[in-house]
Amino acid sequence: QVQLVESGGGLVQAGGSLRLSCAASGSIFRINAMGWYRQAPGKQRELVATINSGGSTNYADSVKGRFTISRDNAKNTVYLQMNSLKPEDTAVYYCNLYYNYALDSWGQGTQVTVSS
Numbered sequence: 001q002v003q004l005v006e007s008g009g010g011l012v013q014a015g016g017s018l019r020l021s022c023a024a025s026g027s028i029f030r031i032n033a034m035g036w037y038r039q040a041p042g043k044q045r046e047l048v049a050t051i052n053s054g055g056s057t058n059y060a061d062s063v064k065g066r067f068t069i070s071r072d073n074a075k076n077t078v079y080l081q082m083n084s085l086k087p088e089d090t091a092v093y094y095c096n097l098y099y100n101y102a103l104d105s106w107g108q109g110t111q112v113t114v115s116s
Contacts, residue, residue, distance in 0.1 A: 009110030022095030038091035
């Protein structure tokens, strides 16, 4: 059993910043990758950013230069620093964990709302 606990969402004005956190716990002996995805109303869930076990990162083009993903391996926690937020960043943000080589788990989601 694995649990992902997300925090840090909220309401912010355009141009502002938020930091999301996702802490993983449970039967994890290897984290292959962690990442963030988002889903806006009426749209499909899309990748925001991922970071693998080696520290390599991958970003959606729409957030490059504004968002930064990072990990604290000792805490099994992934962070998403979001700067220069835009109204189009409004969505429910989901944490994803790819672990134990072949397993996949999702967080419950945290709402991010950016007002214009």
